[in-house]
Every structure is written in structure tokens, then in C-alpha cells.
Amino acid sequence: MTRKFDAIIIGAGQAGPPLAGRLTAAGMTVALIERKLVGGTCVNTGCMPTKTLVASAYAAHLARRAADFGVQVGAVTIDMPAVAARAHKVTLDARGSNERWLAKMERLTFLRGHARLTGPTTVDVDGEELTAPRIFLNVGGRAAVPDMPGVSEVPHLDNTDMVVLAQVPEHLVVVGGSYIGLEFAQMYRRFGAAVTVVERGDRLIAREDPEISDAVRQILEDEGIAVRAGANCIGFAPHADGVAVSVDCHDGEPVVIGSHVLLAVGRRPNTDDLGLDAAGVETDAHGHITVDDGLQTNVPGIWALGDCNGRGAFTHTAYNDFEIVAANLLDGEHRKVSARIPGYALYIDPPLGRVGVTQVQAAESGRPILVATRPMTRVGRAVEKGETKGMIKIVADAETKRILGAAILGTGGDEAIHGILDMMNADQPIDVLRWAVPIHPTVSELIPTVLQSLAPPSADPKQA
CATH class of the missing domain: 3.30.390.30 (FAD/NAD-linked reductase, C-terminal dimerisation domain)
Structure with missing residues (x-):
């Protein structure tokens, strides 16, 4: 038997729940499907736990500088299990708040399971068929694992692993010199780890102007973080002390030995097992769902919001996607993604x-x-x-x-x-x-x- 709704939302990240709230408030029946954790990346493995860890790292850094402010303290030590538990509690509290909100939402059917499109108006959820004239995809993304020599032969971490890590690595090697990698690099240096950042490009955060990149690098190096830019031959091999990371940079040793390796080289959309072909939904070369200025896909009645559409990779852009779709559908407006200032x-x-x-x-x-x-x-x-x-x-x-x-x-x-x-x-x-x-x-x-x-x-x- 097919269950009928006015709208189906796949994914309970930053855009899905508030969209469900607007649609149900407008009198629509809505099915919201989530196969893993309510709140998406931000709540569970991104913004909230990482910024909580950043706050702990800042507290440790400031405590070590106490004498600069005329304040005397004892030796500063890190209780990493307590640090990790604090971050996890922030995640649990936020996730729980979202779940309680959804549970009270009238006209909402919240389902847990793996949703796949089976047509332009139909969705399969673990063998149960749903149908609606409006379908919204908010499936987010995950850490990319690059096709680098030896990467499958060694243990490695991604951002999901890092936010629950309850130990301080002896030597953390961060592969990737952009936002995620640099935040973890500094926080774990402040927690007491030796840290090396390996970046294929000639400078960190290459999207920024050179003097900004240089200043960021100087900030990190002043704290004792080694930066190996221009790493044009990154590879991995098992080592008695952890993992040997080959870098082949112009200066310095060609191999760095790390006890732990964090891969922070980008993210990929969760679109490969969504059944997009069955509905005729188009994607780009990177797997992002192609959308127009109003976030509609090439298939009438299907929209894509958040990280999976390639039009922004941030919590605030995902939430703004919801705002644009809701304003256009329910408020008679004509909001456009192109009007958004990044x-x-x-x-x-x-x-x-x-x-x-x-x-x-x-x-x-x-x-x-x-x-x-x-x-x-x-x-x-x-x-x-x-x-x-x-x-x-x-x-x-x-x-x-x-x-x-x-x-x-x-x-x-x-x-x-x-x-x-x-x-x-x-x-x-x-x-x-x-x-x-x-x-x-x-x-x-x-x-x-x-x-x-x-x-x-x-x-x-x-x-x-």
C-alpha cells in the first residue's frame, strides 16, 4: 500500500526540520525521513562538537598564557575524555531538542530508514512506498577519501572520528590545509599533540588572498605546528610508530611519521545511493544535485537543499536554502540563491x-x-x-x-x-x-x- 503525503523531505539536517515546520503549519501532511542522526553534520559531527572542542582548546591556551595577564596558575593538563564528553553532551542536547520538536509537530510523519527515489513522485523507505507531489532532498555530505597511494592500507580518521576521539595523539598528521584540517590541527596542538599539516597546494586555504593565507600559516607555526605545503606526492604506508606519510616537498624530510592521520581533503554529497536516476534527477561531475536559482532540480516537484546541491557547504547556507524554498512556495516571493552574498x-x-x-x-x-x-x-x-x-x-x-x-x-x-x-x-x-x-x-x-x-x-x- 502506498502512503500519500503533500510533501516528502529526505534528510533531517539543517534545512529539513524547519521546512517540515513551515509546510505542516501551512496545513500540509509531510513525511520526513532520516536514516541516521537528526541534525545532520552540524549537530553531530560538524559545527557544534568541533566548536565545543575549539572552546576547550582555547581555555587550555589561555591558561598557559595566564602569566601574560598577571595571573598565576599551576601546570595545565588536559583530561581528554572529559573534553570529548563535553563535546558529545552538546551534540546530544542539540539532537534531542530537534527530536522533541519533530515529535510534537502536527501533520508530520517522521520515519527512520534509507529513502530512495523510485520515480519523480515516489520514494521507497526500506520497502515501504510513499508518494507526494513535492519532494525535498536534504541529504548532506560526508568526508571524501582521496585516491592516494596506500590510503586503504593504513588507519585514518575523518571529522566524524575526531569529534569523539578521547585521547591526544602523540603526532597528528593532518592531510589538507583548509578549514576542517586547520581547526583540528590547532586544537590538538593546544591539547598537547605534535601536529603536522600536509597540503598539496603551495599555500594554506588557497581560496583566500595570499597575505591572509600567509598570516594564518604564521599563526599556526607560532604555536609549533609544522606546515608542509607543496606536498606534490602524498602517499601512505604502515609504520611501526603509526603511519608514514610521504610528502616529497621542496624542503624538509620527504616522509612524516604520525601516530594518527586525519584526512581533511574535502567532502562529497550523499547522492550516490539516493535513486536519482530512477527519478531522472541530474547531478554534476562531483555528484551534487543540479538546481536552478530557486533550488529546483530539473524534475518538476523535486528540490535539493543543503550540502547535496553544491551551492554552499555551510550550516547557514543550508538554512538559507530552506528560507528561499519556503518563501517561494508559501509566501509568494521570488528569492534566488544567486542573491546570496557568500x-x-x-x-x-x-x-x-x-x-x-x-x-x-x-x-x-x-x-x-x-x-x-x-x-x-x-x-x-x-x-x-x-x-x-x-x-x-x-x-x-x-x-x-x-x-x-x-x-x-x-x-x-x-x-x-x-x-x-x-x-x-x-x-x-x-x-x-x-x-x-x-x-x-x-x-x-x-x-x-x-x-x-x-x-x-x-x-x-x-x-x-
């Missing part, structure tokens, strides 16, 4: 807050641009906190006088960046923010000052 953060310490395009990307447009930077050593709030590493960088259009992008690498950068993000979303000219009167002492108060220093790149006052 923003994200790297949660090392100090954090990097990013919005819009980089200087390199802006220059590629061919339009005249303005650039300004200011080191955090000249930000009073950073000096007062004794956290002066990093910089503020803003890129603007010389003709329209609109901010095109910004990076705040420094204490509070992940929060301060929102003042710029809001101005960009409001499509306001530079002078509007230039004449704002921000609160002292904050990091944000320096943004108007930096804007005064905007100049063509050739005359960019690097230390303005």
Missing part, C-alpha cells in the same frame, strides 16, 4: 571571518577596485586582550563605492565581519558605514577607519 568563518584562534570576494577575485572582474588593510596590532581591543595576530582587509568597487568583500583575521573577526556583511546585503555605499559611530572598544570600531584608507591596489597603504 560568508563563512575559519575557527582557528584568532578566527577568520570572510564575506564576498577576495582581492584576487575582484581584480579578475576587470573593474577598478580599492583595497585597505590594517594589522590587528593597531586595533585597541586586540591589544587590550593580548591577541594582536591577524589583520582587517576590505575590497571595494572604485566606481559604485560598494564593498565587494572583506576578511577579518583576528580576535572577534567571526562576529565583526557581520557589520560588513549587513552593509553588503543592504547594498549601501561605503560612506554609510564610514560615518557610522561604532562602540568603543571593539574590533568593529576600526572598520570605518579602514574604509578611510581605501586606495587602488598599487597604492594600498598596507600599514594604514
Whole structure:
């Protein structure tokens, strides 16, 4: 017997449950299917547990620096089982809250199982057939395992393993010099592990401008993290002390021996066992579901939200996908993904807050641009906190006088960046923010000052 609904949602990540809430509130009957854990990556293996671990690592780091603030403490030690238990509790609390919310949702049928499309309006859940005129795919992604020599012959970890690791590795080798890898690298260095970051590219977080990448690398190296960039021949082999990781870099030893190896080289969408072919849903070369500006697939009545659509790999973009779909379906709006201004953060310490395009990307447009930077050593709030590493960088259009992008690498950068993000979303000219009167002492108060220093790149006052 086929069960009929007004809508079917596959996946209970960041977009699925709130979409179910909007649809059921509008009077629709909804089936929400989850084969593993409610909350998706963010709640279970991503944002929440990792940022909880980051907080523990920061506490240890600050305790070691106590004397810098005139505070005397004893030896700082790490109780890793307690650290891991704290992170796990945050996950359990968040997941439980979501499950209780779904359980109380009227007109919602919540099913646990593996859902597969069997047609453009039908879904099989472990042998039971469901049908609906609207189907929403929110299946997320998982860590990618690269096809590197020897990778299948050695034990290795991914982000899912790391958030429940209850021991401090003797030597953690992180393969991948981007967001996930660098956050774990710093936190475990602060927990007491020796850490080496191996990156195939010539620099870390290559999407950023070179001076931002260089500053991030310096922050990590100042804490004793070894960075092996330009690793053009990464491979793995068993070793008596763990795993031998070949790097073949221009400088340094060609092999690094680690007790543990973390693979942080990207993620892949959970679309390979979703039955997309049966419904005629198209994907790109990386397995992401192809969607239009309203997040609809090529099949009428099927939408894709979150990491599986390749239009954003963050919790906030997944949630915004839900907002776009709900606004268009239920509120008569015409919201578009292309109108979204990209923003994200790297949660090392100090954090990097990013919005819009980089200087390199802006220059590629061919339009005249303005650039300004200011080191955090000249930000009073950073000096007062004794956290002066990093910089503020803003890129603007010389003709329209609109901010095109910004990076705040420094204490509070992940929060301060929102003042710029809001101005960009409001499509306001530079002078509007230039004449704002921000609160002292904050990091944000320096943004108007930096804007005064905007100049063509050739005359960019690097230390303005």
C-alpha cells in the first residue's frame, strides 16, 4: 500500500526540520525521513562538537598564557575524555531538542530508514512506498577519501572520528590545509599533540588572498605546528610508530611519521545511493544535485537543499536554502540563491571571518577596485586582550563605492565581519558605514577607519 503525503523531505539536517515546520503549519501532511542522526553534520559531527572542542582548546591556551595577564596558575593538563564528553553532551542536547520538536509537530510523519527515489513522485523507505507531489532532498555530505597511494592500507580518521576521539595523539598528521584540517590541527596542538599539516597546494586555504593565507600559516607555526605545503606526492604506508606519510616537498624530510592521520581533503554529497536516476534527477561531475536559482532540480516537484546541491557547504547556507524554498512556495516571493552574498568563518584562534570576494577575485572582474588593510596590532581591543595576530582587509568597487568583500583575521573577526556583511546585503555605499559611530572598544570600531584608507591596489597603504 502506498502512503500519500503533500510533501516528502529526505534528510533531517539543517534545512529539513524547519521546512517540515513551515509546510505542516501551512496545513500540509509531510513525511520526513532520516536514516541516521537528526541534525545532520552540524549537530553531530560538524559545527557544534568541533566548536565545543575549539572552546576547550582555547581555555587550555589561555591558561598557559595566564602569566601574560598577571595571573598565576599551576601546570595545565588536559583530561581528554572529559573534553570529548563535553563535546558529545552538546551534540546530544542539540539532537534531542530537534527530536522533541519533530515529535510534537502536527501533520508530520517522521520515519527512520534509507529513502530512495523510485520515480519523480515516489520514494521507497526500506520497502515501504510513499508518494507526494513535492519532494525535498536534504541529504548532506560526508568526508571524501582521496585516491592516494596506500590510503586503504593504513588507519585514518575523518571529522566524524575526531569529534569523539578521547585521547591526544602523540603526532597528528593532518592531510589538507583548509578549514576542517586547520581547526583540528590547532586544537590538538593546544591539547598537547605534535601536529603536522600536509597540503598539496603551495599555500594554506588557497581560496583566500595570499597575505591572509600567509598570516594564518604564521599563526599556526607560532604555536609549533609544522606546515608542509607543496606536498606534490602524498602517499601512505604502515609504520611501526603509526603511519608514514610521504610528502616529497621542496624542503624538509620527504616522509612524516604520525601516530594518527586525519584526512581533511574535502567532502562529497550523499547522492550516490539516493535513486536519482530512477527519478531522472541530474547531478554534476562531483555528484551534487543540479538546481536552478530557486533550488529546483530539473524534475518538476523535486528540490535539493543543503550540502547535496553544491551551492554552499555551510550550516547557514543550508538554512538559507530552506528560507528561499519556503518563501517561494508559501509566501509568494521570488528569492534566488544567486542573491546570496557568500560568508563563512575559519575557527582557528584568532578566527577568520570572510564575506564576498577576495582581492584576487575582484581584480579578475576587470573593474577598478580599492583595497585597505590594517594589522590587528593597531586595533585597541586586540591589544587590550593580548591577541594582536591577524589583520582587517576590505575590497571595494572604485566606481559604485560598494564593498565587494572583506576578511577579518583576528580576535572577534567571526562576529565583526557581520557589520560588513549587513552593509553588503543592504547594498549601501561605503560612506554609510564610514560615518557610522561604532562602540568603543571593539574590533568593529576600526572598520570605518579602514574604509578611510581605501586606495587602488598599487597604492594600498598596507600599514594604514
